[in-house]
Amino acid sequence: xxxxxxxxxxxxxxxxxxxxxxxxxxxxxxxxxxxxxxxxxxxxxxxxxxxxxxxxxxxxxxxxxxxxxxxxxxxxxxxxxxxxxxxxxxxxxxxxxxxxxxxxxxxxxxxxxxxxxxxxxxxxxxxxxxxxxxxxxxxxxxxxxxxxxxxxxxxxxxxxxxxxxxxxxxxxxxxxxxxxxxxxxxxxxxxxxxxxxxxxxxxxxxxxxxxxxxxxxxxxxxxxxxxxxxxxxxxxxxxxxxxxxxxxxxxxxxxxxxxxxxxxxxxxxxxxxxxxxxxxxxxxxxxxxxxxxxxxxxxxxxxxxxxxxxxxxxxxxxxxxxxxxxxxx
Amino acid sequence: xxxxxxxxxxxxxxxxxxxxxxxxxxxxxxxxxxxxxxxxxxxxxxxxxxxxxxxxxxxxxxxxxxxxxxxxxxxxxxxxxxxxxxxxxxxxxxxxxxxxxxxxxxxxxxxxxxxxxxxxxxxxxxxxxxxxxxxxxxxxxxxxxxxxxxxxxxxxxxxxxxxxxxxxxxxxxxxxxxxxxxxxxxxxxxxxxxxxxxxxxxxxxxxxxxxxxxxxxxxxxxxxxxxxxxxxxxxxxxxxxxxxxxxxxxxxxxxxxxxxxxxxxxxxxxxxxxxxxxxxxxxxxxxxxxxxxxxxxxxxxxxxxxxxxxxxxxxxxxxxxxxxxxxxx
DNA sequence: TTGTATGCGTTATCAG
DNA sequence: CTGATAACGCATACAA
Numbered sequence: 197x198x199x200x201x202x203x204x205x206x207x208x209x210x211x212x213x214x215x216x217x218x219x220x221x222x223x224x225x226x227x228x229x230x231x232x233x234x235x236x237x238x239x240x241x242x243x244x245x246x247x248x249x250x251x252x253x254x255x256x257x258x259x260x261x262x263x264x265x266x267x268x269x270x271x272x273x274x275x276x277x278x279x280x281x282x283x284x285x286x287x288x289x290x291x292x293x294x295x296x297x298x299x300x301x302x303x304x305x306x307x308x309x310x311x312x313x314x315x316x317x318x319x320x321x322x323x324x325x326x327x328x329x330x331x332x333x334x335x336x337x338x339x340x341x342x343x344x345x346x347x348x349x350x351x352x353x354x355x356x357x358x359x360x361x362x363x364x365x366x367x368x369x370x371x372x373x374x375x376x377x378x379x380x381x382x383x384x385x386x387x388x389x390x391x392x393x394x395x396x397x398x399x400x401x402x403x404x405x406x407x408x409x410x411x412x413x414x415x416x417x418x419x420x421x422x423x424x425x426x427x428x429x430x431x432x433x434x435x436x437x438x439x440x441x442x443x444x445x446x447x448x449x450x451x452x453x454x455x456x457x458x459x460x461x462x463x464x465x466x467x468x469x470x471x472x473x474x475x476x477x478x479x480x481x482x483x484x485x486x487x488x489x490x491x492x493x494x495x496x497x498x499x500x501x502x503x504x505x506x507x508x509x510x511x512x513x514x515x516x517x518x519x520x521x522x523x524x525x
Numbered sequence: 526x527x528x529x530x531x532x533x534x535x536x537x538x539x540x541x542x543x544x545x546x547x548x549x550x551x552x553x554x555x556x557x558x559x560x561x562x563x564x565x566x567x568x569x570x571x572x573x574x575x576x577x578x579x580x581x582x583x584x585x586x587x588x589x590x591x592x593x594x595x596x597x598x599x600x601x602x603x604x605x606x607x608x609x610x611x612x613x614x615x616x617x618x619x620x621x622x623x624x625x626x627x628x629x630x631x632x633x634x635x636x637x638x639x640x641x642x643x644x645x646x647x648x649x650x651x652x653x654x655x656x657x658x659x660x661x662x663x664x665x666x667x668x669x670x671x672x673x674x675x676x677x678x679x680x681x682x683x684x685x686x687x688x689x690x691x692x693x694x695x696x697x698x699x700x701x702x703x704x705x706x707x708x709x710x711x712x713x714x715x716x717x718x719x720x721x722x723x724x725x726x727x728x729x730x731x732x733x734x735x736x737x738x739x740x741x742x743x744x745x746x747x748x749x750x751x752x753x754x755x756x757x758x759x760x761x762x763x764x765x766x767x768x769x770x771x772x773x774x775x776x777x778x779x780x781x782x783x784x785x786x787x788x789x790x791x792x793x794x795x796x797x798x799x800x801x802x803x804x805x806x807x808x809x810x811x812x813x814x815x816x817x818x819x820x821x822x823x824x825x826x827x828x829x830x831x832x833x834x835x836x837x838x839x840x841x842x843x844x845x846x847x848x849x850x851x852x853x854x
Numbered sequence: 855t856t857g858t859a860t861g862c863g864t865t866a867t868c869a870g
Numbered sequence: 871c872t873g874a875t876a877a878c879g880c881a882t883a884c885a886a
Contacts, residue, residue: 202587203642203663205863216873221865230871250644251589252863254580255878258531269609271804276605280598283626292640295624297612311621313532315579334532443803473809474772474800475600534879545857550881559855581879584862 204244213240224248254316263499264294264312266305266322272443273471274486275323278340281492282321289500291318302326319499325381338499340491342385346509351494352386358484358515359393362438362466365517367401369464369524371436374403375426377419377448378440379410386512387440390468390484394438406434420451432457435464442467445481449522465522479520487513533573542569553577583645592828593623593641595634595651601772602800603815604652607669610821611650618829620647631655648828654710667828669820671714675838680823681715687813687844688722691767691795694846696730698793698853700765703732704755706748706777707769708739715841716769719797719813723767735763749780761786764793771796774810778851794851808849816842 206220213220213236222229223237240246254260263286270276283293294317296308305326312320312335319336331337331348343350359376366374376394380387391407398405408422426433432452439445445467449459459465460482470485472478479485490513498507519525535549542549542565551558552566569575583589592615599605612622623646625637634655641649641664648665660666660677672679688705695703705723709716720736727734737751755762761781768774774796778788788794789811799814801807808814819842827836848854 203645207863217863218865218874219872222872225865228871233872247639247642249584249863251580251583252878253865255578255584255862255880256864256866258878260580270599270605270612271609273602273605273803276599276602280600280626283599283624287626292644293624295612295622297609297616310576313576315621316532443806446802447806471803473775474602477772477776480802535881536879546880547858547882548856551856554881557855562856578879581862582881584864584878585880585882587862 203249204246205249206246208244209237209240209246212244213237258316259318260292260316261290262292262294262315262317263496264296264308264315264317264320264322266296266298266308266312266320266324268300268323268325269297270295273475274441274469274488276475277488278323278492281489282495285492285496289496291496291500298324300325302329305329321495321499325383325385327383336499336501336504338495340495341387342383343510347505348509349498349504349507350386350510351491351498352510352512353486353491353515354512355386355389355515356393356396357512358468358486359390359395359438360397361393361515361517362390362468362484363394363397363401363403363405365466365523366436366438366464367397367403369436371403371434371464373405373434374398374436374438375406375408375434376438376440377408377422377444379412379414379416379419379444380440381412387468390438390440416447419448423448423451423455427455430456432463435462437463437465439465439467442469442471442480442483445483445522449481460521460523464524466517467520467522470518479518482520482523482525483518484515485518486515532578533575534578535575537573538566538569538575541573542566587645588647589621589645590619591621591623591644591646592825593625593637593644593646593649593651595625595627595637595641595649595653597629597652597654598626599624602804603770603798603817605804606817607652607821610818611824614822614825618825620825620829627653629654631658634658650824650828654712654714656712665828665830665833667824669824670716671712672839676834677838678827678833678836679715679839680820680827681839681841682815682820682844683841684715684844685718685722685725686841687797687815688719688724688767689726690722690844690846691719691797691813692723692726692730692732692734694795694852695765695767695793696726696732698765700732700763700793702734702763703727703765703767704735704737704763705767705769706737706751706773708741708743708745708748708773709769710741716797719767719769745776748777752777752780752784756784759785761792764791766792766794768794768796771798771800771809771812774812774851778810789850789852793853795846796849796851799847808847811849811852811854812847813844814847815844 209220210217267275286293298304305324321338323340339350341352376391467481467483470483471480538549539546549566596604615622627633634653650667652669668679670681705720796810796812799812800809
């Protein structure tokens with residue numbers, strides 16, 4: 197009647213192989229070990245089906261080979277893509293990811309930072325909205341899309357440049373009267389610069405523009421009203437729209453079509469993010485594409501860098517324009 | 526010159542509070558402790574900013590409060606949704622999720638099972654394709670969409686019922702000649718039953734049907750050829766299509782429209798999964814919706830159940846039909 | 855009820 | 871190059 201014995205340990209392996217515990221550890225960690233000993237140990241490991249215990253190692257070394265990623269959710273395709281690439285970048289370096297979904301909940305954002313500390317993760321990558329989030333001092337911390345202070349590296353797409361690019365592109369495509377639309381938190385973060393870049397381009401090019409910005413609390417129907425208010429004898433006053441995100445662009449295009457406005461014939465629309473249908477097919481709308489893979493790679497290499505304090509406090513990565521059927525081309 | 530001291534431990538707290546180590550542990554774990562002691566300890570915890578160390582606890586108790594989720598990726602919106610709901614279900618029960626992306630790579634599937642064992646996770650939820658994957662004996666294991674053996678609970682949508690429902694729905698909507706199309710691995714799994722249910726319904730209803738199934742290795746263009754072959758003087762031979770997944774349905778609809786076939790006027794299309802635009806907007810196509818939240822909830826409650834061996838070996842959860850613009854309604 | 859002491863599995867330090 | 875042994879932070883059985 198075999199007792200329910202738990203997983204074999206290094207001590208078990210050592211006994212089985214007839215060597216010392218330390219030798220087993222050295223074999224497992226790929227250190228210098230005599231060939232004879234090594235093969236004895238490896239055989240014993242096979243026989244016993246030994247798997248090393250992460251907790252023991254973490255306790256001893258105070259390193260977990262784990263990075264926490266704090267992000268709203270995985271339903272938004274942009275976040276899904278980000279999670280995906282960050283995970284790949286971590287895996288490549290032999291790190292695990294501890295995923296934390298905040299659902300945009302501020303208290304959850306703080307709780308997850310605490311949980312990450314309890315788990316002694318080796319670093320945190322966070323995309324958050326809580327305006328008074330406290331950044332832990334004792335653990336490498338990198339943020340996405342949001343600047344905290346010069347000592348907390350922020351990684352983002354070049355949102356300003358993307359906004360500029362959108363304005364320029366609409367002008368190129370023949371637009372004479374454009375508008376920017378967005379909805380979101382009042383928090384000033386990197387994506388806020390999309391508007392700034394767009395406005396700057398319009399001013400520079402002498403392109404007439406309007407800005408329509410909604411706060412989170414305001415209903416979507418405000419956009420419909422805005423559009424209706426800008427209809428004159430069956431035609432929309434704008435022939436080009438730059439919209440804060442692809443998702444919002446998609447929603448607004450539905451409204452436009454419902455109003456009998458054709459896209460892109462009557463009005464051309466450019467979104468932001470670079471969302472593809474089902475994650476891999478064509479772009480959902482014409483868009484400014486975020487360099488998600490580069491962002492992920494940069495986040496990971498930064499958070500794992502030995503000298504975090506000497507890293508740039510803001511890194512903006514180049515975006516590109518992509519056709520998605522809602523512009524003339 | 527303060528030495529770089531590492532995070533405070535229970536011993537530090539005990540010293541600070543002037544109590545014994547065990548008392549601190551009992552306070553932290555919410556056990557019965559005298560009010561006086563409790564407040565002294567809590568004060569000390571505050572003062573020191575103590576965070577308990579997960580590794581120490583795990584090592585001692587052999588429980589990690591973590592479940593591994595093994596899944597291809599998070600880019601596919603269906604998987605993204607699944608990850609999301611499983612995470613919520615786990616969080617509700619105070620469990621963490623260790624996410625493992627396989628990218629459909631068979632060797633990765635095995636490696637992640639090993640990694641899960643090394644991390645002493647309390648259970649594994651897996652959506653895999655490796656035909657000869659070895660299921661660990663000593664750890665609760667639940668699979669999604671794929672049956673291994675009666676001792677490994679499998680959770681899935683009612684794929685057969687969904688297929689049936691699709692056939693019935695197309696008939697209801699006036700279709701006289703239908704087809705089923707899919708692409709995927711040759712592995713027999715629960716989703717394979719979508720075809721079976723559809724065929725059964727067609728037979729039952731006396732609805733003429735065809736089946737077009739591609740293997741992973743075959744190019745998408747085979748579908749285009751299939752459709753072209755079924756054009757007769759500008760009209761498609763089918764007036765209804767049931768397609769294995771929403772994503773494939775979306776692709777095929779693009780081809781159809783490119784051929785001048787109107788959807789849903791000329792041919793109605795029903796997909797499977799229930800993918801919504803940007804995860805939250807309208808359905809991408811008319812579809813059979815998987816009960817993702819229920820699947821997630823069932824996976825979690827099953828893998829955490831004390832008596833896994835007495836659980837049903839297959840649980841199929843009810844699907845529903847949803848309109849998504851590619852059927853007449 | 856609180857204090858004390860042991861051991862969980864591992865790595866690292868020392869001595870051989 | 872290998873063996874023995876002492877921590878790491880915590881939970882718990884046992885003693886007070």
